[in-house]
Amino acid sequence: GESVGLHLPTLSVQEGDNSIINCAYSNSASDYFIWYKQESGKGPQFIIDIRSNMDKRQGQRVTVLLNKTVKHLSLQIAATQPGDSAVYFCAENISPTDKLIFGTGTRLQVFP
Amino acid sequence: NAGVTQTPKFRVLKTGQSMTLLCAQDMNHEYMYWYRQDPGMGLRLIHYSVGEGTTAKGEVPDGYNVSRLKKQNFLLGLESAAPSQTSVYFCASSYFGPFGSSPLHFGNGTRLTVT
Numbered sequence: 001g002e003s004v005g006l007h008l009p010t011l012s013v014q015e016g017d018n019s020i021i022n023c024a025y026s027n028s029a030s031d032y033f034i035w036y037k038q039e040s041g042k043g044p045q046f047i048i049d050i051r052s053n054m055d056k057r058q059g060q061r062v063t064v065l066l067n068k069t070v071k072h073l074s075l076q077i078a079a080t081q082p083g084d085s086a087v088y089f090c091a092e093n094i095s096p097t098d099k100l101i102f103g104t105g106t107r108l109q110v111f112p
Numbered sequence: 113n114a115g116v117t118q119t120p121k122f123r124v125l126k127t128g129q130s131m132t133l134l135c136a137q138d139m140n141h142e143y144m145y146w147y148r149q150d151p152g153m154g155l156r157l158i159h160y161s162v163g164e165g166t167t168a169k170g171e172v173p174d175g176y177n178v179s180r181l182k183k184q185n186f187l188l189g190l191e192s193a194a195p196s197q198t199s200v201y202f203c204a205s206s207y208f209g210p211f212g213s214s215p216l217h218f219g220n221g222t223r224l225t226v227t
Contacts, residue, residue: 034215043116043202043218044155089154093211100211102154 008087010107019077021106023090028071032093035064035075038105039086047075047088077108085110114138116219118203124225125193133188133222135203143209144186145170145216146178148199155202161186162210193226200224 013019025033031052036044050057050064050073057064063076073090089105119134137144142163147155157170161180175197177189186205190197200223204216 032213036218041220043204043220044216046215046217049215091155098211100157100216102156104152104154 008105008107010109012109012111013080015080015082015110015112017080019075019080019084019108019110021075021077021088021108023073023075023103023106025071025073025090025092025103026101027092027094028068029095030071030092031095033064033066033073034091034093035062035073035088036091036102037084037086037088044089080108080110082110082112084108116203116205116217118201118219118222120222121220122223124227125190126227127194129193130189130191131193131224132190133201133203133224135186135188135219136184137186137203137205137217138184139205139207139217140183141205141207141217142183143206144180145204145206145210146176146186146188147202147204148172149202149221150199158188158201160210193224195226198224198226 034049035047038044048059048064055066061078065074087105087107089103091102093100116137145160146158156172159178161167164183167178179187200221202218202221204218206214206216208214
């Protein structure tokens with residue numbers, strides 16, 4: 001069963017719509033950010049990463065946006081599919097100590 | 113490629129028992145990590161290794177020991193299990209590191225219950 005969190009914020013979207021999952025990070029010295037997807041009973045799966053010298057990076061159906069001014073990270077999923085249903089969480093690397101901090105996540109539910 | 117493989121997948125221990133969690137990666141990664149995941153909390157680092165024969169403490173190392181005798185394997189030991197160690201344990205590896213250079217690749221976890 002699900003072990004990531006009992007009361008995670010949940011985003012419900014209709015299949016085919018775009019999803020936007022947000023993450024507020026804590027430290028202005030963070031220089032590297034990663035988005036992970038975790039399906040029930042599985043380990044976190046790397047989706048996309050971005051360094052602090054960029055403000056946008058695109059992958060296949062996913063885009064990560066970084067706003068350093070307000071310390072905000074977002075993951076956009078285009079044309080959301082049922083297989084996208086999972087918990088998504090961000091991680092920030094705090095430089096120069098190289099400490100990786102993981103968020104608790106957002107549950108994405110996709111309905112037909 | 114199998115990626116990161118963890119064994120066992122599930123385990124139930126009584127308080128005071130010991131066990132070893134096994135992690136193997138076939139990606140030739142130098143860096144390996146052990147995390148625990150508890151409800152309502154982000155992943156927390158227990159121990160990590162920057163190469164064969166090396167280990168270092170993470171955020172929550174108490175009650176755990178690790179060994180990295182071979183590059184591809186990273187073992188996590190519980191010498192005397194306590195109920196507070198009930199958790200899901202994840203092993204991860206990365207090509208660069210530690211932490212801030214490349215993404216971590218995770219196994220599918222070991223669900224441990226200590227009664």
